[in-house]
Amino acid sequence: MSQKQEEENHAEETGEEKQDTQEKEGILPERAEEAKLKAKYPSLGQKPGGSDFLMKRLQKGQKYFDSGDYNMAKAKMKNKQLPSTGPDKNLVTGDHIPTPQDLPQRKSSLVTSKLAGLLLLKGSRNSGKSAGLGVEASG
Amino acid sequence: MAGAGGGNDIQWCFSQVKGAVDDDVAEADIISTVEFNHSGELLATGDKGGRVVIFQQEQENKIQSHSRGEYNVYSTFQSHEPEFDYLKSLEIEEKINKIRWLPQKNAAQFLLSTNDKTIKLWKISERDKRPEGYNLKEEDGRYRDPTTVTTLRVPVFRPMDLMVEASPRRIFANAHTYHINSISINSDYETYLSADDLRINLWHLEITDRSFNIVDIKPANMEELTEVITAAEFHPHSCNTFVYSSSKGTIRLCDMRASALCDRHSKLFEEPEDPSNRSFFSEIISSISDVKFSHSGRYMMTRDYLSVKIWDLNMENRPVETYQVHEYLRSKLCSLYENDCIFDKFECCWNGSDSVVMTGSYNNFFRMFDRNTKRDITLEASRENNKPRTVLKPRKVCASGKRKKDEISVDSLDFNKKILHTAWHPKENIIAVATTNNLYIFQDKVN
Numbered sequence: 001m002s003q004k005q006e007e008e009n010h011a012e013e014t015g016e017e018k019q020d021t022q023e024k025e026g027i028l029p030e031r032a033e034e035a036k037l038k039a040k041y042p043s044l045g046q047k048p049g050g051s052d053f054l055m056k057r058l059q060k061g062q063k064y065f066d067s068g069d070y071n072m073a074k075a076k077m078k079n080k081q082l083p084s085t086g087p088d089k090n091l092v093t094g095d096h097i098p099t100p101q102d103l104p105q106r107k108s109s110l111v112t113s114k115l116a117g118l119l120l121l122k123g124s125r126n127s128g129k130s131a132g133l134g135v136e137a138s139g
Numbered sequence: 140m141a142g143a144g145g146g147n148d149i150q151w152c153f154s155q156v157k158g159a160v161d162d163d164v165a166e167a168d169i170i171s172t173v174e175f176n177h178s179g180e181l182l183a184t185g186d187k188g189g190r191v192v193i194f195q196q197e198q199e200n201k202i203q204s205h206s207r208g209e210y211n212v213y214s215t216f217q218s219h220e221p222e223f224d225y226l227k228s229l230e231i232e233e234k235i236n237k238i239r240w241l242p243q244k245n246a247a248q249f250l251l252s253t254n255d256k257t258i259k260l261w262k263i264s265e266r267d268k269r270p271e272g273y274n275l276k277e278e279d280g281r282y283r284d285p286t287t288v289t290t291l292r293v294p295v296f297r298p299m300d301l302m303v304e305a306s307p308r309r310i311f312a313n314a315h316t317y318h319i320n321s322i323s324i325n326s327d328y329e330t331y332l333s334a335d336d337l338r339i340n341l342w343h344l345e346i347t348d349r350s351f352n353i354v355d356i357k358p359a360n361m362e363e364l365t366e367v368i369t370a371a372e373f374h375p376h377s378c379n380t381f382v383y384s385s386s387k388g389t390i391r392l393c394d395m396r397a398s399a400l401c402d403r404h405s406k407l408f409e410e411p412e413d414p415s416n417r418s419f420f421s422e423i424i425s426s427i428s429d430v431k432f433s434h435s436g437r438y439m440m441t442r443d444y445l446s447v448k449i450w451d452l453n454m455e456n457r458p459v460e461t462y463q464v465h466e467y468l469r470s471k472l473c474s475l476y477e478n479d480c481i482f483d484k485f486e487c488c489w490n491g492s493d494s495v496v497m498t499g500s501y502n503n504f505f506r507m508f509d510r511n512t513k514r515d516i517t518l519e520a521s522r523e524n525n526k527p528r529t530v531l532k533p534r535k536v537c538a539s540g541k542r543k544k545d546e547i548s549v550d551s552l553d554f555n556k557k558i559l560h561t562a563w564h565p566k567e568n569i570i571a572v573a574t575t576n577n578l579y580i581f582q583d584k585v586n
Contacts, residue, residue, distance in 0.1 A: 029470035030418040036473040037419060044419075053423065053482075054364050054386065058317055058336055069228070113190040114159040114168050115578060116215035 185235025388425030467538035499558025
């Protein structure tokens with residue numbers, strides 16, 4: 001947004017949200033935040049910011065352990081270490097094979113939603129209702 | 140519509156809250172979508188566990204003037220289950236990304252629900268009578284020996300306890316390589332679109348083995364990928380028109396009459412950015428998380444990380460209105476990036492008369508902006524305001540400087556308590572607000 005637009009929008013606001021003091025000094029708060037981030041992670045932003053996020057987004061999904069892949073990779077590597085996940089577990093890279101250590105917890109079994117569960121127990125008008133398919137309300 | 144005034148002339152009262160009280164939230168219970176049907180009588184929620192719960196408004200209390208009907212559970216079913224993509228060793232989440240209702244054509248109700256990969260058409264029907272008095276079957280279903288039948292009778296329908304059944308009528312699968320973020324039913328009520336990160340497909344509600352690809356922004360070389368599709372919606376009245384938003388903050392309006400593949404937009408809505416203001420965060424916070432047409436079809440609303448913008452479809456170069464949702468977060472972007480909150484996808488909605496818009500924020504706060512009076516209000520969805528017809532107290536966030544009494548400072552905000560999904564009844568001042576695992580229903584004060 002342009003600076004002028006930002007000023008106009010501040011005028012439009014009811015004044016409930018106060019302006020950041022840094023902005024009064026002339027330094028945009030965003031830039032100050034960017035400086036903080038670069039200080040913590042110097043290597044960030046070397047690649048174009050866009051594609052990192054986008055790749056991560058496109059590859060969202062829980063990876064599973066494939067014992068075939070794992071054992072084949074172990075056999076190939078022999079005594080060497082298997083390439084393990086980097087700090088970003090979500091990024092799928094060619095060499096990385098999920099190991100049992102990498103995997104998140106197994107999901108719990110399917111039960112009725114808590115938004116519905118309790119209410120179906122009471123002797124309300126809904127007592128005769130049941131799901132045509134899937135889980136019956138119980139417990 | 141009741142309450143001609145805007146978000147601030149209305150006094151919002153607590154009505155109901157659904158869901159468990161426990162602090163330890165199971166992942167499956169995280170609410171992922173909320174949607175009223177076209178009459179407002181039904182309210183559907185979807186969750187991360189792939190379940191849909193439908194609430195129905197009671198009709199009885201219409202006679203009593205002190206409050207509108209309450210919403211009670213009408214039906215619940217498992218819409219999607221976890222699946223496995225064997226080729227990629229990836230799990231396909233059962234989380235319901237979106238629910239969209241079809242307009243009612245007959246006694247049954249229909250809705251579309253989708254997870255990352257598969258869209259399903261569900262039929263929800265009532266059964267309040269059953270046939271009794273068969274000649275060849277006992278009441279429990281066992282067959283009778285025909286030789287024992289001495290007289291004949293005509294089976295009759297007798298009333299029974301109301302039973303609501305949900306059955307999947309169509310399954311629209313295998314059309315999306317990437318993750319579905321939107322579904323939208325066309326005003327022709329025959330077709331609908333589904334959008335993933337890179338493609339948009341057009342379906343016919345009756346046909347599951349084919350869909351037409353109408354937008355494809357996948358580059359030939361994935362290294363050149365610069366933006367993804369974040370949301371898409373059909374125009375409420377023009378069956379040939381739809382829009383899709385991108386991670387770069389642009390909205391493209393496409394006309395299906397122009398060509399079969401709508402890769403070339405008819406209109407491009409983009410607000411020019413002052414290059415001197417650009418920072419590392421600029422693109423991330425400009426990513427549009429939701430786009431919604433007004434009921435009139437004249438305007439559309441977009442939600443990016445910090446603001447809500449209203450666009451006039453006749454003006455592409457800038458929005459006509461911009462509302463700051465939580466501008467105080469601009470000086471917290473570094474930590475919001477570190478804890479991933481900067482990627483949270485907030486939705487937004489219009490009221491029935493398009494005069495007020497609403498969106499969620501953190502700390503279980505949600506915001507309403509009155510387009511006419513230009514006033515806004517911040518309210519909180521909390522079990523502390525539990526008594527029915529308790530008027531909600533406006534909340535205030537103190538960005539810096541001296542914190543007044545009753546204000547909450549930015550650093551005290553709970554960023555785990557996000558309101559991503561809200562819905563407004565199409566005709567009345569009733570709103571549904573989803574916190575992580577609870578559904579709140581608020582109504583305006585009826586005197």
